[in-house]
Amino acid sequence: MGKFIWGLIIGVILIPVAAAVYFAGGFAPAAVNDPPFPFERVIAGTALHARIARSAPKRELSSFTTANIVDGADVYRHHCVGCHGLPDMQRNRPEPKMYPDPPKLFTPDGYVTDDPVGVTYWKVKNGIRMTAMPTFQNVLNEQQMWDVAALLASADKLPPDAVQTLKQPLFPPPPPAANGKPAEPSGDATKGNHPASRR
Numbered sequence: 001m002g003k004f005i006w007g008l009i010i011g012v013i014l015i016p017v018a019a020a021v022y023f024a025g026g027f028a029p030a031a032v033n034d035p036p037f038p039f040e041r042v043i044a045g046t047a048l049h050a051r052i053a054r055s056a057p058k059r060e061l062s063s064f065t066t067a068n069i070v071d072g073a074d075v076y077r078h079h080c081v082g083c084h085g086l087p088d089m090q091r092n093r094p095e096p097k098m099y100p101d102p103p104k105l106f107t108p109d110g111y112v113t114d115d116p117v118g119v120t121y122w123k124v125k126n127g128i129r130m131t132a133m134p135t136f137q138n139v140l141n142e143q144q145m146w147d148v149a150a151l152l153a154s155a156d157k158l159p160p161d162a163v164q165t166l167k168q169p170l171f172p173p174p175p176p177a178a179n180g181k182p183a184e185p186s187g188d189a190t191k192g193n194h195p196a197s198r199r
């Protein structure tokens with residue numbers, strides 16, 4: 001009976017009090033550079049895997065054409081590059097860090113080539129809760145989400161056209177004007193904040 005009472009005291013009073021002190025006392029990790037919670041990755045990873053295993057659709061990578069993968073590269077360079085990077089990208093300046101940090105999806109460390117395409121599609125469509133990974137279902141259509149998933153599933157053997165597409169600058173320089181000089185920016189340069197109006 002004595003043991004039971006002690007068990008009750010520990011279980012019902014001490015553990016919740018310790019948890020309250022841990023969280024409300026400012027001991028729990030909340031900053032990006034804090035060390036992870038005990039078992040954080042295991043708990044978060046298990047929940048994510050279980051959820052995806054239940055609802056990710058199945059589709060073979062072989063059902064996608066090279067054109068699909070190239071279209072996926074175009075989606076990727078508009079929506080994903082900023083967080084997930086490009087093949088052979090050398091960062092020569094410090095990047096803002098996130099927790100968890102977005103994996104570099106075109107490096108062997110970050111490849112998702114072992115994941116079924118449907119799993120990557122699921123992550124693009126639904127996002128990953130409590131991380132910076134957004135849901136894209138209100139931004140991309142079904143075809144675009146599948147195409148970008150097929151691109152990432154092929155990240156270790158990209159078709160050359162997909163590499164070319166990834167490398168295209170997002171904001172190409174304006175085409176030269178008829179006289180061979182770069183085109184003037186449009187708009188009335190005498191008004192507003194254009195540098196020409198501040199001389």
Ligand code: HEC
Binds near residue numbers: 075082111123133
């Ligand atoms: C604002 C930053 C951000 C953007 C933009 C973003 N992601 Fe993510 N993504 C993340 C983060 C952070 C993670 C890591 C989540 C985690 O660790 O659970 C992630 C995870 C992923 C994963 C899972 C990787 C793995 O190892 O399982 C895939 C796949 C992915 N993103 C694809 C994409 C695609 C495709 C796009 C563009 C359509 C995109 N992401 C745009 C931040 C971003």
